[in-house]
Amino acid sequence: MKANPKSRSEGDATTTASEPARYEKDLYGWVEDQVVLLRANEVGSIDASHITRELAELGRSEFEKLVSAIRIVLVHLLKWDHQPQRRSRSWATTIREHRDRIDYVLRDNPSLKPRIPQATKDAYRFARRGAARETLMDEEAFAAACPYSWEDITMRPVLWDDEASRRERERGE
Numbered sequence: 001m002k003a004n005p006k007s008r009s010e011g012d013a014t015t016t017a018s019e020p021a022r023y024e025k026d027l028y029g030w031v032e033d034q035v036v037l038l039r040a041n042e043v044g045s046i047d048a049s050h051i052t053r054e055l056a057e058l059g060r061s062e063f064e065k066l067v068s069a070i071r072i073v074l075v076h077l078l079k080w081d082h083q084p085q086r087r088s089r090s091w092a093t094t095i096r097e098h099r100d101r102i103d104y105v106l107r108d109n110p111s112l113k114p115r116i117p118q119a120t121k122d123a124y125r126f127a128r129r130g131a132a133r134e135t136l137m138d139e140e141a142f143a144a145a146c147p148y149s150w151e152d153i154t155m156r157p158v159l160w161d162d163e164a165s166r167r168e169r170e171r172g173e
Contacts (some may be wrong), residue, residue, distance in 0.1 A: 023050045062109045066116075067123045069101040073153055074127035075134065078142055081159060083135055092160040099154055120146055120153065 023030045030047070031054075037046050076095045080087055106112060112119070124146035132139040148156075 007088060023047060048063070062105065063115060063119065064102070064113060066102065066105045066109075066112055067119045067126075068155060069098045069105060069130065070119055070123035071127045072098040073102070074124055074146065074148065075130045076154070077152070078127060078131035079135055082131070082137065087160070089160045092158045095158045102154060116150060120150070 022033065027096075030050070034046055034051060071094055076091045076131075077096075080091055080095075128139055128142045131137075131142055135141075
């Protein structure tokens with residue numbers, strides 16, 4: 001007996017999972033249908049071409065999450081190093097938070113580890129531009145290639161001066 005999943009978004013209307021229109025009109029519903037078919041071992045009824053496309057996109061999405069987290073760390077490290085007078089607790093917190101995100105993405109996707117050099121290169125290209133925009137400095141003020149090692153990106157201490165933080169709180173800033 002073939003699985004015949006019902007579309008959650010169309011109430012009681014029955015939809016076959018292989019309909020290309022279903023994929024185009026309601027991706028979430030299509031995914032639910034495909035899961036039902038796979039769990040029922042109805043492999044012959046699945047929409048293999050769209051599943052292939054979605055799995056490839058899922059892989060790209062995980063890589064993009066890694067690049068994004070690295071980019072944010074790099075922007076803040078560049079700002080930290082090029083504008084020490086403007087350092088803030090917020091910058092240090094953002095660096096720590098996105099280092100945690102890097103760790104999470106890599107723990108969840110260990111196959112991305114060999115792609116760290118490419119992810120760092122991609123991230124730095126955007127980080128350099130972002131740091132220039134945020135610091136109001138020329139992009140050329142920042143190294144053309146990433147000046148940070150992986151250890152710098154993930155572990156270099158970024159310590160916020162607690163005395164300065166205390167003074168800001170006292171002034172109400």
